[in-house]
Amino acid sequence: MAAALILLTFLLPLGAGAEEIIGGHEVKPHSRPYMAFISFVKDEGTSGLCGGFLVKENFVLTAAHCRGSSMSVILGAHNISIREKTQQIIPVAKAIPHPDYNPNDDSSDIMLFKLERKAKRTRAVRPLRLHKSNFHVKPGDVCYVAGWGMLDPMGKFPDTLHAVELRVQRDQVCESRFPHRYNKATAICVGDPKIKRASFTGDSGGPLVCKNRAAGIVSFGPKNGSAPCVFTRVSSFLSWIEEMMKRS
Known part of the structure; x- marks a missing residue:
């Protein structure tokens, strides 16, 4: 089911509600082991994709507007068109959008995924640490x-x-x-x-x-x-x- 949905993601057109990289470059494989590829089905029945990142072995952080049905997470991926040995495909057990999320203005656009099982830590799968509450990015950073x-x-x-x-x-x-x-x-x-x-x-x-x-x-x-x-x-x-x- 998960593999079929992932393939479907690339066969169907994507609408608004996902963000992409402009003016970037391909990274060294697995140099960002916290990255998560998220596939899901939107309310209107089309497929969607989002990014996310592992923050704990069984939790992924993403945007609240990435919620849908049949949600699945791929960890340890570089090329998502093939099934790499490093990949761990884990269904989402529970989606927890922030209670103040407003789809009209995308305020509080944050959501936690609890995974059905813990991810196995490897060289290609590792959580990303969060900044403390007293840390603030500054203009120019x-x-x-x-x-x-x-x-x-x-x-x-x-x-x-x-x-x-x-x-x-x-x-x-x-x-x-x-x-x-x-x-x-x-x-x-x-x-x-x-x-x-x-x-x-x-x-x-x-x-x-x-x-x-x-x-x-x-x-x-x-x-x-x-x-x-x-x-x-x-x-x-x-x-x-x-x-x-x-x-x-």
Whole structure:
């Protein structure tokens, strides 16, 4: 079932609700062992895909708008068009979106997946640590995003994992671009508008990695593949993440 759904993901067109990598490059295989490839079925019956990242052996963090039915997670992947020996395919036992998530403005766009079983730690599968609540990214900080999304707005979806280097922007940049949608208390503005590098359609839920820890989650951005994009600020939700993992 899981393998069939993964194949279906690449045969059917994808709509809005996933973010992709623009202006990036293919990464060294398994150099980001925390990455998760998430496949699911949307409410209208079409297939969807998102990114995510392992934060504990049996928990994956992603975006709340990545919720659907028949959800499955692939860990330890580089080329998702083949069944690599490093891959661990694990169904989602429980999806836990943040209770304040609003699909109209994508506020509190964060969700935990409890997996049906614990992932086995290997060189290709390892959790990503979260920043502490007192850590804040600053304008000018250089961070990284990875995903299996399209390489340009009119291009195709790659089989292999790609990454892009992005610079954190001032909150005012996103406040002017996304009025009434950007909340600096719970979001991060990322990506230089002058440079063609951004997250876009194909890998929502992937981590914004700053100083080797997860600082943000890909949420939304312009429909033309330009920057800046909006990321959920992980440090604003640490107490909720910890409580949900303990309770589940």
